[in-house]
Amino acid sequence: MYSRKLWHFGMTAFVVVMLMALSISHIFSSDAKWEQASAKGLQQKISLGLEQIYWQWQNEGRPSEILYRPENAVQAVIIKLREDGKPDFALSDDNCRKFLNWFVQDVSLDQFVNVRVEGSQDPQKTGDSAQANQRACSYTMANQSFAYDLKDAQLRSE
Structure with a gap:
């Protein structure tokens, strides 16, 4: 009778350890999936923010700047x-970061x-061909x- 309880305890412990091992390996193997979901969420947040900026611009009587x-x-x-109600800023690394921070204000980003x-x-360097040159953050x-x-003030996936 004593060995039977020991056997049940051993099997229960084995099953619990196996379940823990499988769940831990599954949690850590899906980091890339979580990061991809975060990337899509970031893109959606920016898209929603751009719509909010446009409609705030409309509601405030189409001013040249808004407090967002x-x-x-x-x-x-x-x-x-x-x-046309689209954000206006000069193309630079710093301004592209500021643009991102309009929607997600997190220093760890x-x-x-x-x-x-x-x-x-610098559109002055390229002259008339600046319009043909794609400019994006x-x-x-x-x-x-x-x-x-x-x-065109649009987000596009690459």
Whole structure:
């Protein structure tokens, strides 16, 4: 009778240890999936923020700048807008980071998102061909890339 209880205890312990091992390996193997979901969430948050900026611009009588404060934001930001209600800023690494921080105000974001500029940063150098040159802020997170095109003010997946 004593060995029977010991056998049941041993089998129960074995099953519990196996379940723990499987769950831990599953949790740590899915880090890439969580990062990819975070990248898609970031892109959706920016897209939603751009819509909010446009409609705030409409509601405030189409001013040249608005005071934008997304949900759960620590501080509001002043955003200059073009005549069509799209954000207006010069193309640079710093401005592309500021653009991202309009929607996600988290200092640790720089560790996870790679920001780079596509196209000419100085339209004066390229003359008339500046319009033909694609100008965008490109963001990469968890091997997923998307870009904000300054000319048509749209997000695009890469």
